[in-house]
Amino acid sequence: MSALRRKLYRIIFEADTPAGKGFDVALLVLIILSVTIVSLESVVALRREYLELFLRLEWSFTIIFTIEYFLRIYSTPRPIKYIFSFFGLVDLLAILPTYLSLFILGSQYLLVVRVLRLLRIARIFKLTRFINEGQVLTRALRASATKIAVFLGTVLLLVVIIGSLMYLIEGQESGYTSIPKSIYWTIVTLTTVGYGDIAPQTALGQFIASIVMIMGYGIIAVPTGIVTVEMSRSERLGVSHSRVCPNCHTEGHLAEANFCYNCGYSFEPLA
């Protein structure tokens, strides 16, 4: 690997040097600008007025991202692996629609996929203390995944049963035109969103709707409780992070521990 390629790699793929950090911040700004332009282009009034400006900016961003894409392929030691990685595909999809719009009319709308590049922001965050907080959050959510799955399963079952019931009770006139639509309404109500595009009209329907609302209002306590408890534990583990057994290097020892729970090594008492 040449010195240039190694240097490029450190700047483009990593973010632990000032140049690498600067590159990432510049990329972040470009992505946000580019997504903003795509968003604004979708506003009819603006598109009519500034179409040419939008087109020019779109092509500028696309050319910059294309150069970046090929620099990435050039500098990475394993180009094939990069091209077929998640970010490699996103990087490709972020530039393709502009080129396609030369041949197929209206395909520039696919540029919205560029927003996925915003996920790269995560890498910049990795440099700062955000990583620890992110880990605590992720660990808490992963630990509570099973409980949340049980909870979600129960909710889905409820939603299907209540949705079917409301279809039979309310019928076509009130907007409950089919069971899937009734289920959609039940989700809208249970999650306390409440659009109001469909609302029960009969007394019985409103009674059942009331029960669904109170259930939805109470049920939210369950995921909150799950995540809070896990976060509290994850936090405690995160705090005792500094408590690493000097003999076997396991982590997560309780503050009051006198012995390593893994190898039985006797700890020095904490000052």
Added chain:
Amino acid sequence: MSALRRKLYRIIFEADTPAGKGFDVALLVLIILSVTIVSLESVVALRREYLELFLRLEWSFTIIFTIEYFLRIYSTPRPIKYIFSFFGLVDLLAILPTYLSLFILGSQYLLVVRVLRLLRIARIFKLTRFINEGQVLTRALRASATKIAVFLGTVLLLVVIIGSLMYLIEGQESGYTSIPKSIYWTIVTLTTVGYGDIAPQTALGQFIASIVMIMGYGIIAVPTGIVTVEMSRSERLGVSHSRVCPNCHTEGHLAEANFCYNCGYSFEPLA
């Protein structure tokens, strides 16, 4: 009891053998498919187009479920008890409507009761580590049942009083046509669902509505607090239950612990 019946019983009613587990998963898939078909059939556009396909699928599912039903009766050591059990009645109700639709027009709508069979999913979950999580959740909810009852009672009282008040203040023009409807509106508002089909028009009504909203916004903290505290305790009990040091009787050992953190005693590995 013959060997065949015993073998069938283990496959159909239990789920601790590969065959039994496979049977349950197949049943799960069939129930979900069948419920999906009933749901789609309720969509007018689809019913007009694919009525024959729907009828054929409906009859196929019904015949499969009928065979399953009689196999259950045949294999269980206590058929009468099964027939009149909750799941026995659900299994019967899940096949009856299709047969009834031969005689009574429109009775196929009752097939939606088949969704109740989804409750069988719970049994498959019982096999996996979901059982522990489910138990922690259930224990937490049961322990907080009394507190939640006190909370719900207070909320209902509030809802009746505020609903009556809004009926007197807003009157017929704003959609508060009766006290039950006013109570319905109060529940819609207090649970922060907010359909908007009924909304206060007078200044006084909007003022009271604001208070109801802020109350509802704050009140949700109460069930959340209750469940979180109970879940935290249930969690602690769940964790510490299995791990007590046989030497010094301290609790709260991690599942992966090999040694007591207090006295350094070496644990037997968990089975």
Added chain:
Amino acid sequence: MSALRRKLYRIIFEADTPAGKGFDVALLVLIILSVTIVSLESVVALRREYLELFLRLEWSFTIIFTIEYFLRIYSTPRPIKYIFSFFGLVDLLAILPTYLSLFILGSQYLLVVRVLRLLRIARIFKLTRFINEGQVLTRALRASATKIAVFLGTVLLLVVIIGSLMYLIEGQESGYTSIPKSIYWTIVTLTTVGYGDIAPQTALGQFIASIVMIMGYGIIAVPTGIVTVEMSRSERLGVSHSRVCPNCHTEGHLAEANFCYNCGYSFEPLA
């Protein structure tokens, strides 16, 4: 005080004898029935149909409650104090409207005040283990009252400022016809109720509305956190309730306490 009056007092005012408990349950049923009748009477279709039945039931309930009212005055050792107590006034207000409706047309609507008598349910609850749960809840809420006041004050300040801002931005056309109405909209949005009777139309208004929504979504964590923490502490105190100093009878000792925090008495170590 005669034996009859003392016996009546124990039945009517207390609930620790079988007769007293029965009286309270009967009263509870009557109040719920009476409130249900008043509610149903407000439904136009039902009033037209069953007016005579409603009137008869209304008079029956009123006569029963009147007898009960005078029995209460007769049996209580301090009649004046009862008459001017909160429940005394509620009991009087619960019977007056029916008598007034003989002279003033339409005054029977005031009967809705009868729902306040439902507060008596609380007394029946006092008999059961609900009292402990209620105390834990009340203690937790009272302890967090100051924090919740700070929180509510901040929210109200925000709501006034944002409401005024939205009035200037959106103006008359979008339904923000005055600052009070804009403040009402802000409360509707911040509490995630979202009726949709007023909704921002301009791009800037929708941008600010988005910020208000995300704020409201996040801010709810604050009262929840407050109540959970207080409830957790109240719970712990509730648990250590059994830990009473045998010397000075103070409560609330920590589980690990070796000495009474009030009188310094040395505790026996817990088994």
Added chain:
Amino acid sequence: MSALRRKLYRIIFEADTPAGKGFDVALLVLIILSVTIVSLESVVALRREYLELFLRLEWSFTIIFTIEYFLRIYSTPRPIKYIFSFFGLVDLLAILPTYLSLFILGSQYLLVVRVLRLLRIARIFKLTRFINEGQVLTRALRASATKIAVFLGTVLLLVVIIGSLMYLIEGQESGYTSIPKSIYWTIVTLTTVGYGDIAPQTALGQFIASIVMIMGYGIIAVPTGIVTVEMSRSERLGVSHSRVCPNCHTEGHLAEANFCYNCGYSFEPLA
């Protein structure tokens, strides 16, 4: 500094004397009255009727606040620093619009900025035990700021991606006229506000909307969990801060404790 100026300073800027406290309470009442008048003036019906009264009150408040403003400049030892401080600018902005309305028509609407003066309420709270509670809340929120930033960043990313997706799926007819508007709808749905001014019409759109709702319903558990855990820790720190046993250095003593629960040492009574 003259004695008069020093005395004025203690009354106007501080709140630890009866006169200073009285001044702050009077100011609080005046600010609330003044903001109420500005709010009521924006109601068309009231403005038409009571325009003259409103104008008179407005001028009275403005003159009082002007006198207060100059007294503040006179009494403070560093007038320049006060004038350009946050509250100094707010105090100026709170009186300017009335004077401007003499020259520029309609500028009295800018008076709504006066609501910012309500922030002074915070200072009165500083005197009471609210300060401790406020500090516990602030510390908890500051400690969880990084976690909440990670959470908000993830939510914003999701909102942009889902908003773009819904724009492509639903299109112009359902009200999703542009990507920014689609993003606005996603925020309205994810935060469970649910106005209903825009709602999905296609089956696919309603399916994605359902997922967004359930996500929003579950995601709220994350900030709640973060704040609860931080508040719990902040609370523990807040409690133990003031009470450490001077003999054995154990923490967590109750505010009413007279003796150390660990070593029985007799505490000095708190001032």
